Amino acid sequence: MPVTRTQVGIVGAGPAGLMLGHLLHLRGIDSVIVENRSREHVIDRVRAGVLEQGTVDLMTAAGVAQRLHREGMRHGGIGIAFGGNRHRIALAELTAGRAITIYGQNEVVKDLIDARLETGRPVYFEVDRVGVHDLTTAQPKLRFHHGGDAHEVTCDVVAGCDGFHGICRTAIPATHLRVYERDYPFGWLGVLASAPPTSDELVYSLHDRGFALFSMRSPSITRLYLQCAPDENAEDWSDDRIWAELTARLSTSDGWAPAVGPILQKGVTGMRSFVAEPMRYGRLFLAGDAAHIVPPTGAKGLNLAMADVYRLAEAIAEHSTSVREDALDAYSDRGLRRTWRAQRFSWWMTSMLHRSESDNAFDRRRQLAELDYLVGSRAAMTSLAENYVGVPFD
Numbered sequence: 169m170p171v172t173r174t175q176v177g178i179v180g181a182g183p184a185g186l187m188l189g190h191l192l193h194l195r196g197i198d199s200v201i202v203e204n205r206s207r208e209h210v211i212d213r214v215r216a217g218v219l220e221q222g223t224v225d226l227m228t229a230a231g232v233a234q235r236l237h238r239e240g241m242r243h244g245g246i247g248i249a250f251g252g253n254r255h256r257i258a259l260a261e262l263t264a265g266r267a268i269t270i271y272g273q274n275e276v277v278k279d280l281i282d283a284r285l286e287t288g289r290p291v292y293f294e295v296d297r298v299g300v301h302d303l304t305t306a307q308p309k310l311r312f313h314h315g316g317d318a319h320e321v322t323c324d325v326v327a328g329c330d331g332f333h334g335i336c337r338t339a340i341p342a343t344h345l346r347v348y349e350r351d352y353p354f355g356w357l358g359v360l361a362s363a364p365p366t367s368d369e370l371v372y373s374l375h376d377r378g379f380a381l382f383s384m385r386s387p388s389i390t391r392l393y394l395q396c397a398p399d400e401n402a403e404d405w406s407d408d409r410i411w412a413e414l415t416a417r418l419s420t421s422d423g424w425a426p427a428v429g430p431i432l433q434k435g436v437t438g439m440r441s442f443v444a445e446p447m448r449y450g451r452l453f454l455a456g457d458a459a460h461i462v463p464p465t466g467a468k469g470l471n472l473a474m475a476d477v478y479r480l481a482e483a484i485a486e487h488s489t490s491v492r493e494d495a496l497d498a499y500s501d502r503g504l505r506r507t508w509r510a511q512r513f514s515w516w517m518t519s520m521l522h523r524s525e526s527d528n529a530f531d532r533r534r535q536l537a538e539l540d541y542l543v544g545s546r547a548a549m550t551s552l553a554e555n556y557v558g559v560p561f562d
């Protein structure tokens with residue numbers, strides 16, 4: 169079995185693992201990335217698409233934002249619709265110019281894979297039997313099979329960037345991990361449609377029939393979501409049924425409605441809040457979905473992953489030059505603070521905008537009162553805006 173050495177062994181080539189590899193590369197730090205899916209699968213996976221200001225700034229500083237600046241759609245506001253009316257929350261005006269940029273997560277991943285390949289540093293796709301070992305020693309190990317051959321990589325640090333279903337978190341003994349979670353009694357049916365966006369900005373809507381979200385990917389592609397049952401089969405939703413429901417839930421009294429067009433792709437995702445504490449075990453550090461999941465309503469998943477790897481890259485760089493452990497020691501606590509802030513925000517957005525079977529008539533009126541207060545109060549809108557655009561990375 170070939171035994172090689174690297175400074176950082178990275179499990180997972182999603183946005184977290186790839187961005188970490190790139191930030192380390194910029195610091196002259198070597199890494200090996202292993203990914204169990206194919207490169208095509210990782211690039212084609214349709215996911216969320218809202219980048220916080222901090223994510224855009226990080227990608228720009230890291231030199232991987234050329235296409236993002238060309239094709240990304242910068243939005244200075246979002247719409248909130250309820251009771252048949254649409255209201256605007258002026259994100260940029262309320263946050264001294266911070267904004268969000270719409271750019272699909274799969275485009276981010278594509279750009280980061282291109283950047284990785286350009287560096288010539290290793291990234292192995294379609295690996296299997298990935299394992300992490302000797303985590304509480306100074307020489308943790310990554311083992312995997314690639315093309316039928318067994319590999320072992322000795323590392324200084326292992327980064328668990330392998331998403332919620334990965335192996336890194338589960339390699340931590342249960343006695344060292346505390347888990348907090350909440351499942352929601354609904355899911356999102358997400359569709360990608362060949363239809364020009366009829367609004368320049370996203371619209372989040374609460375309707376008697378449930379939540380709906382209007383988003384986009386380009387001047388000719390709309391991205392839309394509908395609240396549905398968590399175990400619903402997307403194939404039970406015909407194009408006609410999808411458009412009838414979207415039109416009913418999104419149309420507002422000012423005459424606005426989404427444009428109808430051919431549906432290119434559809435799928436159902438469940439919604440959960442999840443936090444694993446701490447984000448470290450010995451020399452294993454968890455980042456992104458491996459450590460925490462947020463419901464998509466606040467658009468925080470990808471951005472939390474980016475904030476994690478920014479912090480982790482800084483901490484590893486400090487450790488590699490000074491052998492100081494302070495930043496590595498602070499990694500988890502600092503990350504959990506940001507994570508819990510995003511958890512609160514995502515839970516709040518989710519509960520404000522979804523219909524729940526267990527809600528009674530009082531809950532529904534309270535929900536409408538919350539929305540009414542939100543769009544009528546500059547203080548309330550500012551609170552939403554500063555969380556939505558994201559606090560600067562630290």
Ligand code: APR
Nearest residue numbers: 180181182183184203204298330331334456457469470473
């Ligand atoms: N070995 C190697 N790779 C693995 C393994 C494993 N055992 N298990 C999972 N992976 C890979 C997955 O195939 C995936 O490509 O790890 C990667 C994890 O990527 P993501 O799930 O995208 O997670 P992350 O990089 O943390 O990105 C954050 O933001 O919008 C949210 O949930 C969304 O994916 C998104 C996330």
Ligand code: PHB
Nearest residue numbers: 216217383464465466467
């Ligand atoms: C998306 O465009 O995919 C999107 C936008 C906002 C969200 C979630 C997803 O809250």
